[in-house]
Amino acid sequence: MDHSNQGDRPILLFDGVCNLCNVVVDFILRYEVDSRFLFASLQSDKGKELTEKYHLSKDIDSVIVIKSGSAYCHANxxxxxxxxxxxxxxxxxxxxILPNNLLxxxxxxxxxNRYRFFGKRETCRLPKKEERMRFLG
Known part of the structure; x- marks a missing residue:
C-alpha cells in the first residue's frame, strides 16, 4: 500500500471488532468530503504502534484521531x-458548548456499553477492494 503522503493525513484508530465503530468508519467513508482520513484498527500492528507512539492506554475505550501530531480521544x-x-x-x-468533562x-x-448495545464481530473489519488504500496495516 502506498501511504507516501500519510504524514499530513489524519488517521482514525478504531476498535475493529466493534459494530458501532465499523458503522462510524463506513459513515466517514461514505460522507467524507475529500477522502482525507486513513484508518487502522486498534488491534492492527499500525494501531498498536500509534497507540504506543502517542502514549495512549492499551485499554482505551475510544476512537482516536491522530492529526497534526496530536491524538484526540472521546468526544474530541x-x-x-x-x-x-x-x-x-x-x-x-x-x-x-457543553463542558468537556460532560462530553x-x-x-x-x-x-x-457499545458491545451490549450494538454487538461485536468475531474478527476485525476487512476493507473492500476500493477502500484498501485508506487502511493502514
Missing part, C-alpha cells in the same frame, strides 16, 4: 471527524 475525536464531513453534519458541533463522560458511557 468526534469533533475532529466532523471537520471533514459536509456542512450539515457539522451542526453537531453545537455540543462543544467525555457521555462518550465513555456509550463506549462502555
Amino acid at each position: 475525536a468526534v469533533f475532529q471527524v466532523l471537520d471533514v464531513l459536509p456542512w450539515y453534519f457539522r451542526i453537531i458541533k453545537v455540543f462543544k 467525555i463522560a457521555g462518550y465513555k458511557l456509550i463506549a462502555k
Whole structure:
C-alpha cells in the first residue's frame, strides 16, 4: 500500500471488532468530503504502534484521531471527524458548548456499553477492494 503522503493525513484508530465503530468508519467513508482520513484498527500492528507512539492506554475505550501530531480521544475525536464531513453534519458541533468533562463522560458511557448495545464481530473489519488504500496495516 502506498501511504507516501500519510504524514499530513489524519488517521482514525478504531476498535475493529466493534459494530458501532465499523458503522462510524463506513459513515466517514461514505460522507467524507475529500477522502482525507486513513484508518487502522486498534488491534492492527499500525494501531498498536500509534497507540504506543502517542502514549495512549492499551485499554482505551475510544476512537482516536491522530492529526497534526496530536491524538484526540472521546468526544474530541468526534469533533475532529466532523471537520471533514459536509456542512450539515457539522451542526453537531453545537455540543462543544457543553463542558468537556460532560462530553467525555457521555462518550465513555456509550463506549462502555457499545458491545451490549450494538454487538461485536468475531474478527476485525476487512476493507473492500476500493477502500484498501485508506487502511493502514
